[in-house]
Amino acid sequence: MNMVIRDGLARNFLAGRWVEGEAGARIAVEDPATGEIVAEMARAGERQLAAALEAARGSVERGDLSAMRPGARADLMRRIASCIRAIADEGAPILCRESGKRLSDARGEFEEAAAYFDYYGGLADKIEGKQIPLGSDYIDYTVFEPVGISAQIVPWNFPVSLAARSLAPALAAGNAVIVKSPELDPLALALLGRAFQEAGLPEGAVSILNGIGSELGARLVASSEIDQIVFTGSVPTGQAILCAAAENVTPSLMELGGKSAAVAFEDADLDRLVESVQGGIFFNAGQVCSAMSRLLVHRSLYDRAVEAVAALAGGLEAGHGLDEAAHTPVISAGQLDGIEAMVRAAPGQGARIAAGGARLDRAGHFMAPTILADVDPLSDIAQQELFGPVLCVTPFETEAEAVTIANGTEFGLVAGIFTRDLARAHRVVGRLRAGQVFVNEWFAGGIATPFGGIGKSGFGREKGVEALYNYVRTKNVAISLKG
Structure with a gap:
């Protein structure tokens, strides 16, 4: 706990390190049931975002996860699940106080987060291409490659479980991830960084940064360094993110509102x-x-x-x-x-x-x-x-x-x-x-059932086997055997 929250201040998880806000900047986190301040969260800025992007790109280029044997990556995912369960007793009261939800529901978020890593750990060694028949003179097949750096903006209603919902398939597929946590309740989500450390996740593969959405989040999604955007939240914010994504033609997964x-x-x-x-x-x-x-x-x-x-x-x-x-x-x-x-x-x-x-x-x-x-x-x-x-x-x-x-x-x-x-x-x-x-x-x-909407509820699917393929690109290989 002292690695994450110390003297009432929670720190950001930046590529395996715990860092405070730039120039000491902080965000106060309130207990919605009382109006009292629970703790403060270090407020990440432009320099920390740049460092996270550099670390993520290094992780992708080294192949920290993508070059790992799929079975080893599956084992890593299951270790992460175990480490998340180990911090549930500590994290649940924090999440309860910062989000307002019941203690049992807060603990359930950690359990669900762990279950996502178990589920996608079971799929990490089953991302398989196919052979396409073109006749005796050709061999043609497909392979799946990670998208690269996945930028994930997490909402405040279920910060721990919804972060895991997109983190787990992204890591299972071999990507690096930068998570922008919700400023209203970022404390328990920061604890996931400790689970990643204890499980042995390669440094640079994940950073969890907190800041104001219109500042840090906007810079993240506008960056030409990212290869994918995953967003869960309101329609207006989703529309703004899609406008930013259009500038760099960044593929996006949107889970927006509902009625x-x-x-x-x-x-x-x-x-x-x-x-x-x-x-x-x-x-x-x-x-x-x-x-x-x-x-x-x-x-x-x-x-x-x-x-x-x-x-x-x-x-x-x-x-x-x-x-x-x-x-x-x-x-x-x-x-x-x-x-x-x-x-x-x-x-x-x-x-x-x-x-x-x-x-x-x-x-x-x-x-x-x-x-x-x-x-x-x-x-x-x-x-x-x-x-x-x-x-x-x-x-x-x-x-x-x-x-x-x-x-x-x-x-x-x-x-x-x-x-x-x-x-x-x-x-x-x-x-x-x-x-x-x-x-x-x-x-x-x-967890096994695909989830997502149509219309202004967004596009793409989270959860289930289907979600895993959001985090890979299909490459076709066509080989001529003639002469």
Whole structure:
């Protein structure tokens, strides 16, 4: 711990070294549940970014990972997984305090991060090309090569697990990575640097830097030295990054916003639906890109569903994540202000507040678990990503209407269907505009299931075998055997 956080200051992990900010620059990290300062984070600047880029390029050119035998690289990945598990007890309380989430969920992030390295460790020696038949006079085959330097900008809602989600396949494929950590909660993510050290990751293969996104992040994605950009975050920031990427024609992987809808038909199991609502919109205070932010319910079930989810919301007790409270704060005062403003405007566009509707009168950044009923599908709150513990409920009459409403936003990340009729479920799955569809359980799936969106939810896929091929380039080799 003293290598990472010392005297209340966390340092950046730069190519195997722990460094402070340029000219002593720091960023204060707040506990969202109390408003108190947890620690300070060293603020990386232009010189440290240049050093990280130089170290990453050296690692790529030496082949620190790409020249390693695939089986050895797989062993390294599994050692990293073990080292992440070893720091979970230490890291979970830090992540809990800086992000506001429950302690058990914070520990779960470290466990999930380790699982990503185990999963992609199992694939590191299975990145195989193919032979293409061109006739007896030719031998033609493909090989996969690492992209080079992967610049990865990590969001604040799940900093440890989402960093691992892209770090693990990138390293498994033999790349070097520079991670820009979120300034709101960078402390626990910095601990991953220690896991890399203890596992024996070659120096230069990974740097984890923290700084202001509009400064450090913008410089990183604009650099001609990087070979790939991986971004998870808001649509406006993603659009700005893509503009920067266009200057150097840098390949990019974008996982952006969502306004995902669950469709509950008349035969839906109401108890299972309510259970999915609890996890779908109130887990992590709704700060999940794939949250169930809209619920479309058949008219025959509508009143009972609204009553049930309102009772659920009203029964969630707020408190600190260290106390395993059922309802935790949002990340910042600014986030809370934006959520509350949108909820307050919703009744003016026809919505009815069935539960919650305002911030809680207590220290910290707590928004009451909120249910908005009778929401117009075209209203602002049904169209714009809120990123908070607010569920918009809308009735529908027919299957066609439900599909139209579900598809009626600019986003297309995930969707859900609740029905006992599997024929209907399969039919509707094919009509929903989403990268992933859950049936009868929100957040079904796991590390092995590809994840990503369409439309303004972004492009490319994280997770699963499919994600590994984001981090390699295909090279074709055609050999003539004539004369």
